[in-house]
Amino acid sequence: MKRIFYIIASVVMTGLIFGFSAQSASTSSELSSGLTDFLYRGIDALSIPLSYDTFHWIVRKCAHVIEFMLLGYFYTSAALPSRKRLLIVIVLGLVVALTDETIQQFFEGRGPSIFDAFVFDFSGFLIGCFLTLKINKI
Secondary structure (H helix, E strand, C coil), X not given: CHHHHHHHHHHHHHHHHHHHHCCCHHHHHHHXXXXXXXXXXXXXXXXXXXXXXXXXXXXXXXXXXXXXXXXXXXXXXXXXXXXXXXXXXXXXXXXXXXXXXXHHCCCCCCCCCHHHHHHHXXXXXXXXXXXXXXXXXX
């Protein structure tokens, strides 16, 4: 029963990731601006010398890492307890990261970035996989 939950969560999370990539640059930016505005007030209050635009970029990249970390958690949890499935999980994570970046080229103001695919998306996925294995002591 748990495995079915994680499979469904994996499919839903993959769909959400692809859905976020299927937005124009302005729509995507608007979505993350609310969180950036809220968090930036704290940065500003602490007098940390960081421009709003730089901080917005950091928030957006952190969102990529976090959503792919969750995806790695769901995929790995769905594959457990079989260690043989882990290689498949890792390959699927890479495919999702590359597909996510590819989708962006079809939407206004967006474009694919192999750098983003590996540094933010796939690394977040691997962190999720690793944490899942550690939590489950595998």
